[in-house]
Amino acid sequence: MEDIIAKSSFSMLEGKIDGRILKALKVMGYSKPTQIQVKTLPHLLLGDDIIGAAKTGSGKTLAFLIPIVENLIKLQFTRKQGTGCIIISPTRELALQIYEVLKKLLIDVDLTHSLIVGGEKKLKEIVRLHKGVNIIVSTPGRLLDHLQNTQGFSYENLKCLVLDEADKLLEAGFEKHIAGIINLLPKNRQTMLFSATIDDSVKNLARLALRHNPTLISVKDETQSTVEGLQQGYFICPVEKRICWLYKMLKKCKKLKVMVFFSSCNSVDFHYEFFRKNCKADIISIHGKQSQPRRKEAFQSFVEAKSGTLFCTDVAARGLDIPKVDWIVQFDPPSDVKEYIHRVGRTARGLNANGRAVILLRPEEEEFVTFLKNEKVYLDKYNFDEPSMDVQEMLEDLIQTNGVMKVLARKAYLSFLRCYKKHPFSKVFNINKLDLHLAAKAFGFLEQPHVDFLNNGKKR
Template identity: 50%
Template sequence: DTIKGDAVAQLNQPSPAMKPEQKVLLAHDETAPPSSVKKRKHTSTGDPQGAFSAWVHWRVFTAIYSQTLLHVLRKPSINIGARCFQGAFEDKSFVSLADLVSENTLRGVKDMGFEHMTEIQHKTIRPLLEGRDVLAAAKTGSGKTLAFLIPCIELIYKLKFMPRNGTGVIILSPTRELAMQTYGVMKELMTHHIHTYGLVMGGSNRSAEAQKLANGVNILVATPGRLLDHLQNTPGFMFKNLQCLIIDEADRILEVGFEEELKQIIKLLPKRRQTMLFSATQTRKVEDLARISLKKEPLYVGVDDNKDTATVEGLEQGYVVCPSEKRFLLLFTFLKKNRKKKLMVFFSSCMSVKFHYELLNYIDLPVMAIHGKQKQTKRTTTFFQFCNADSGILLCTDVAARGLDIPEVDWIVQYDPPDDPKEYIHRVGRTARGIEGRGHALLILRPEELGFLRFLKQAKVPLSEFEFSWSKISDIQSQLEKLIEKNYYLHKSAQEAYKSYVRAYDSHSLKQIYNVETLNLPQVALSFGFKVPPYVDLNVHSSKGAKLQKRGGGGGFGYQKSKNMHKAKIFKHVNKGGKGDRRQFSR
């Protein structure tokens, strides 16, 4: 804007050679009119009228040209050199917020090493500071956490909240790990503030949390299940002064079954409040949640709406086609080759993570593991251990796929395919985070699953096929089979992992891609170290001529044979709501 103003002022400065009322309209010599302006011919004896007419034509041309130029300069949307004036000279530094944000908060941001705002931060912080309700969608790793933390801290600061005033801001996170991470970022931002803040989540000491809430927690980070528990059952929890509700990873919270809890939470909280919904993807359920939680006219911020890809630019993504029996051999070779880097490997079930964790550590390939069946203390310890490591391998379920900001992850390996493109995007979002982040992602697909690439293409996910030299893949199949046969504990763990893999496969929503009937069970069993498939409690293959059909209300488990053979209980039917392993997310 400054440069634009200087240019306009300079164009309108009077020429010293002209009268004061005459202004120079163009920065070039008026005595040399362009060839497109035709001069009137006049005789050598002199034609004052013709000369005057030519001069008038030239002045009219320069006036029109100058007005066009000034119009271009004033119009912010005109691209010049591939960047518009408004975008090129906008100040996106945190210092530019000095008139809106307190010095204490800016000092905290500076201590964290941040100088410039990301796009989502630049578009949301100012409206949020003005008290607007916001529904924001941005790619993973785009800086959403700071985008909502800075405004909520400023709100508490300006209202001079004290512990006796109770809770003024509640931040909801879908998983315990993400809640801990948000709490950690807030702790750094609050270094120079005096306000109280806290964390409540499943797996923690409830009575200790209740005591802290009774003492007064101004900014509270929580998981939905535990928050609802405290809202309903903790007498000393003062939330009547709530000023702001923030729902982080809103789509994820809804996906993992917290829809009813969210509705109850929203009913219990004061209606007069500011609400912020942050998400990586916009779904119908998120829109429904926005309708019941936001004011009538929220501000929608979508920083990636016009982008060509749904994932960040610094991410190199590819897939490899691998038959079922070669899957573990490929994984083992890849992990061994990249063991000095930082990798995350995604599995579809807790038992599969547990088995591969035990197996790989047993054969001297050190790995870590996070899944929903671990105790919270173990999950927390492993999470921070992997965050602080320069290299390492983390095996995990989708409990770690959302929002977690793990530094410098080199590779994301999806050993078991994701349920849909949204899940894929969130998994690969653990790498190439930040403005200049770089990373790689590998998706392992069976030949029958290649149709999933079509869905990824529709979701604007660019993938290329990675070439592997199968001659260089470690052939440890016979050693694996002997180990599983002789080691009782690994044998038991492999059995559970095999069963949970088949069940998880059957629970996929994209049945046209992940059809459980296409699984060749003997080949699948080989990847778990079995020569012969173990007993499986899911009848995925019937005898000749008998069609498979779903049991009514079975939710995807418990196939039975048609005709009159359904009474023969060859396989034990497992209800989804039972104790059988399945992909799960802990509250």
């Protein structure tokens, strides 16, 4: 079947996959499968366990949703049989995204489905589970809670378990949750594990979750770690000029879709409030300390927007499929090379897609480009026109006169320093080589705020 899929469109699978699925794919605008779909569908449709390794934006979501729906249709699964498939995702946003794709795939198929994540009303989820939910998309903590405590949650007939973004599940500290879930679920099931990277911790999880001899499928490009349609580079920018550069960048990109990554929730809040009030651009913010309804609304708004800017932390770096993002701006450095790849993976997604990315580096940090090159990530050196410093004066005046903004700026400044202090690449992102006065200037301070966690609290 792989040869048929590889050389054809989805439509040529007529007779092998339920026609309602093919119709839904056509309506969704998918005609030709991606490589991960080509390689995994034949195994998954036969009920094999797999470990799927593919870079972000490769089409993994449909790679597991198509066989899930097809196999449950063949089994004539009904509400009375309870849950036939559980899909576990590391974040609420990614779970929501998977769920939205699932709903579109099930438009003409009578399979019940539910999104079960923390931050939503648990009672409503309990009512749905009592009625019978065939396909569940969930985050680990909330799912384990229901498995342990919700009477009438029928999962004895479970046919399939999906662990999506397995490496991120482990990074987020969900290993014990996943182990607890796996111990409670029926052993006689198909299991799919998808991950952007396959390291020892993911292999250990695979041994726990999958049956003997799972099929390992990888579609990684050995020549580069990011997708072909991505133009990426770096710009050397002194710390005190970054906010002026960003202001000019966003003014130029008013008709485009831009994601700007910051290192902390406090930094997102500070920059969001400043730019929302002083830059004539549509700006949305999202980070992990926001309420679930606000995060959900922000995510959906940016997905549906044709232009605008999203200020975010790495909560938005993994797996999120946001259409037609033109630019990725890494305003603050990522925690490692892998996180860099996931950030830029929010653009140039899908077949024949293009996107652009830039990371701001201080002059002392250019060595990070070498680290990226060693991981087959190749950056060009960008040149931008010198930004006007009028914005800096505007920011400094605001911090002196607006008490609320001054508090936000101080929190953001201290968070910025803490991220530098604990950065894993301390050889490159070295707090001891950072001029604290100039860093404070980047947040609008004429006088450096007191810092009590560096050099015994002394200024420098």
